[in-house]
Amino acid sequence: MEDIDIPRYFLCPISLEIMRDPVTLCTGITYDRESIERWIFSSKNMTCPVTKQPLPDTEVTPNHTLRRLIQAWCTINAANGIERIPTPKPPVDKTQIAKLLNEVQIPQSQLNSLQKLKSLISESERNKRCIESAGAATVLAAIINNSSPLIEESFDDFIDSARASDEALTILHHLQISDEALQHLITRNSDFIGSLTRVLQKGNYQSRAYATLLLKSIFEVVDPVHLISLKGDIFKEIVQVLQDQISYQATKAALQILVELCPWGRNRVKASEAGAVPALVEHIIENSERRACEMALAVLDNLCACAEGRAELLNHSAGIAIVSKKILRVSNFASEKGLRILSSIARFSATPNVLQEMLQVGVVYKLCLVVQGDSTVKAKDKAKEILILHSRAWKNSPCIPHHFISSYPCK
Structure with a gap:
């Protein structure tokens, strides 16, 4: 088939493959229907690929003459392994x-x-x-x-x-x-979020995954008034999706939902009470993917801005340790989020036991590494801030390497 001379006008200008269902745009250029619809609808391109002209009208006209010519050519070349293209459904x-x-x-x-x-x-x-x-x-x-x-x-x-x-x-x-259709849907159907929550509670795995993905799309475009007034049930179900690991897409969507919701109103408290913190800690422990770790740390950073979230992190035996471990190991973004979490703990929940735990699990050593290494300016400043805040408790600790003592920040 590679040696067959295919007429140029039988090929779609986008894919350069034989057209199965040729259609013509308002610009007069003919494309394969599947290719041009993918160009317009999936890639959201509102120009003609060949002429670059804007498309005021995305309607296409079937080119029946060209289709018949292509079918006839396929029939003539059947002996060369060319299959006849069937007439497409209208x-x-x-x-x-x-x-x-x-x-x-x-x-x-x-x-x-x-x-x-x-x-x-x-x-x-x-x-x-x-x-x-x-x-x-x-x-x-x-x-x-x-x-x-x-x-x-x-x-x-x-x-x-x-x-x-x-x-x-x-x-x-x-x-x-589309985003517009989602906004219109929620405006006309205020209980739809509640209905999707019920699907998360009682649906099968596939329905729960689809409901999670749909909720993610809704929360990205909906008016903030809907985000502030959410009930605690939806946080419980999103956390459950995260724990059940229904699918990669659903888990990622659950993380994105928490990123989107936590900054609004009392959502930090609602998420913390729903068990989000231990679920996120376990997710970070079990998942090594960079983006997933970044999102989980971003949510934890938000949750640790409230007392409930900090208490949940401290109650988890691996909470502080796993946050510290991810600093300098994932990305600059993850390091900055991890340092913000530690800063919240150091400023608002620094009991003697907590400070001792931070020494034992290597937090202070990691902070020194950030100060001495090639971290971002923002990360270095945050690490110094935490070290200075508790310099009296940590300065003489054997966990700080001797060669760091000279540069150890003090009040």
Whole structure:
């Protein structure tokens, strides 16, 4: 096949592969449908790849003439190992989607219609955008909201309701709806975050993973008023996702959620009471990935700004030790976060027992290394600040190397 001379106009300008479903943009250039939709929708490029012109209209027109020419050429070259390209299915239109969304709201046809929607989403990026623009997110969110079992509900109805909720959540996840659509969804459906919390409490592993990923996207764009008023239950469930290690993506999303939520209102206290600190310490112990460690330390830094968070860190037998261990071993960012955590402990929770523990696990030695090494200016200043704060308690300690004594910061 490599020796076959393929007509240039059969090749997609983006992928340089034979076009299977040629379509023409408003700029007059023809591309393969899958390639140009990935360019526009996934990569969010609103220009024509060839002409670089802006695209005021992302609608494409099927180039049936070129498709037939490509199919005929494939047939002629079948002896050379070229397979004939099948005629593509016509793309879904808004009328079909509107009909499906209406059927989704009818209990008798709900599951079947949801499965059809899921199939359409898997076919193309265009279908995803078309389904989103038809208002699918609001309909799907309503299904998830209504999945809580009723007293008079039969067991079969409960199972169907749970299955419908799982399907709706799967579709919402794969839709990857826009920030604007997420904001609109929460504005119109204030209880949706509560519904996703219930999924985290009672759902299977896949549903919990999808709910976590969806919550991450929501918290990144939602109005801060929603972040301040969150209930403690959601922190308990996010911590549980972190502990269960459902999937790599869900664990990362759980960390990102905690990073996003902890700075607001009393969320530090809520997260600490939900067991976030020991879960983060265990995560750092078990996980050597740089980004995961950085996020966990960033959350711990936030939590140690409150008394509850500091108490939880000190209650963990490896809390101070693991924070100290990660300084100078992961990245400058991780070192700075680790030093901020130690600074919070040194300023607000420095009992004699705590100071003794910091000596025993090598914190003071690590602080000296930061001061003497090639750390950032911010890290050096923070390390000096901690050493000066407790210089009387630590200066004569044998854990400080003799060659550091001359430069040991003192008040």
